[in-house]
Amino acid sequence: MTSKYKGWKEIAPAGVCSKSSRTFLTGDWKTYTPILDLEKCIRCLICVMFCPDGAIIWVPDKKDIEFDMSFCKGCGICANECPTKAIEMKLE
Amino acid sequence: MTAKEWKFTSKDIANKPDLFLSGHRACAGCAPATVLKLVMKATRGPTIVTEATGCMEVVSSIYPYTSWATPWLHTAFETAAANASGIEAALKIMKKKGRISKEHVDVIAIAGDGGTFDIGLQALSGAVERGHDFLFLLYDNEAYMNTGIQRSGGTPHGAATTTSPAGRAVPGKLEYKKPLADIMIAHDMEYVATASPYYWRDLITKVRKGLEVEGPAFLHVFAPCPRGWRSNPAKSIEYSKLAVETCVFPVWEAVNGEYKLSIPSKVLSLAPQRKKPVSDYLKGQGRFRHMFKPENKALLEEVQRITDKRWQKLLKKCNLP
Ligand SMILES: Cc1ncc(C[n+]2csc(CCOP(=O)(O)OP(=O)(O)O)c2C)c(N)n1
Numbered sequence A: 001m002t003s004k005y006k007g008w009k010e011i012a013p014a015g016v017c018s019k020s021s022r023t024f025l026t027g028d029w030k031t032y033t034p035i036l037d038l039e040k041c042i043r044c045l046i047c048v049m050f051c052p053d054g055a056i057i058w059v060p061d062k063k064d065i066e067f068d069m070s071f072c073k074g075c076g077i078c079a080n081e082c083p084t085k086a087i088e089m090k091l092e
Numbered sequence B: 001m002t003a004k005e006w007k008f009t010s011k012d013i014a015n016k017p018d019l020f021l022s023g024h025r026a027c028a029g030c031a032p033a034t035v036l037k038l039v040m041k042a043t044r045g046p047t048i049v050t051e052a053t054g055c056m057e058v059v060s061s062i063y064p065y066t067s068w069a070t071p072w073l074h075t076a077f078e079t080a081a082a083n084a085s086g087i088e089a090a091l092k093i094m095k096k097k098g099r100i101s102k103e104h105v106d107v108i109a110i111a112g113d114g115g116t117f118d119i120g121l122q123a124l125s126g127a128v129e130r131g132h133d134f135l136f137l138l139y140d141n142e143a144y145m146n147t148g149i150q151r152s153g154g155t156p157h158g159a160a161t162t163t164s165p166a167g168r169a170v171p172g173k174l175e176y177k178k179p180l181a182d183i184m185i186a187h188d189m190e191y192v193a194t195a196s197p198y199y200w201r202d203l204i205t206k207v208r209k210g211l212e213v214e215g216p217a218f219l220h221v222f223a224p225c226p227r228g229w230r231s232n233p234a235k236s237i238e239y240s241k242l243a244v245e246t247c248v249f250p251v252w253e254a255v256n257g258e259y260k261l262s263i264p265s266k267v268l269s270l271a272p273q274r275k276k277p278v279s280d281y282l283k284g285q286g287r288f289r290h291m292f293k294p295e296n297k298a299l300l301e302e303v304q305r306i307t308d309k310r311w312q313k314l315l316k317k318c319n320l321p
């Protein structure tokens, strides 16, 4: 915790978490990185549904999915569930 | 648009902004996190969430960060349903006094299996008896994970936890999983259902149905935890599928006490040859590793027996042969 934030003794009894966790990057936890083969991907978005970390996003303008490596924890769920085996987990 | 009329594609779901945000501190491969993300995709308007302590509450609210893009209140381990009761009562009176303009605000209470099967049960039972309008969402990772994998009333027979270790004295948990959803139905609730994240469409639809009920609704969602199950994080969603395919965790709903199998389980009732042996689900999970030792053969058989027995009982309740 940085000094900018009050400690638990100073905050009101009902503390308020005010900062979005989207500013807390969990991407450096991973040891494996998902690599997507766009040729094999059929845009079914199964990986988007199952990623526990919201690290795969559907970009309507591009009509494609994108991985957000700043949140991916490298769990491998996307690779395991992909019906066309378009995602491969590579050791960082 | 009611849940029945709501047709959605994976793109619709992907396009809907997340209310459970990235940057939470759940372990890699945490299925409860997938469950919450999907559950929040089913909301139909302003929604207040209250959550009992447990992994999902802790990982999403580490000061000063929050993973909730909707009003969210932490509550004590035993009081998710009591808190939801208070929120709903407050909304009612504020609306009556004209202090809120919103047509309707949905209330969701979330707790793990410890916070539901065990310590939160009386608050839940009371809230349902009083008829508060809220959805209770149980994410069942089958032990008290946040405090170090202690057994709960939701832990299945034979599973090794830190308080039901598998060794020479005992072969994992001696007791059986509490049939909680049935207990909730006995409260004469309008809507009770079970769901599994692999069948994400079914899960999202059931959340929406639960929200639509004017009164309490209960949803029991299976949620593999790779940390506590000592399983491969990549397989968390696969286990949620295998649990259904082996009938360890059938998916069904009960509207006004009328049981009905949901499609993934219904298929198995029509084609019993497609029902897989429990070992397909148990293998690979460290918490069941001891079951595959020759001296524990009887335990493995017992798990199959109890699974079959409960499945038959469920078929009967659904008026199926
Ligand atoms: C009255 C009380 N007893 C014990 C605790 C400590 N505690 C915090 S979380 C937790 C376990 C939660 O287990 P569960 O509800 O199954 O959720 P999970 O962590 O598995 O997601 C316990 C025992 C507490 N916070 N309050």
Ligand code: SF4
Residues within 6 Å of the ligand: A034, A050, A051, A052, A053, A054, A055, A056, A067, A071, A072, A073, A074, A075, A076, A077, A078, A079, B029
């Ligand atoms: S490896 Fe896990 S966290 Fe990373 S994108 Fe795939 S499912 Fe998400």
Ligand code: SF4
Residues within 6 Å of the ligand: B025, B026, B027, B028, B029, B030, B031, B032, B033, B055, B056, B059, B141, B145, B146, B224, B225, B226, B227, B228
């Ligand atoms: S211990 Fe289990 S439930 Fe808790 S955050 Fe880790 S994977 Fe999720």
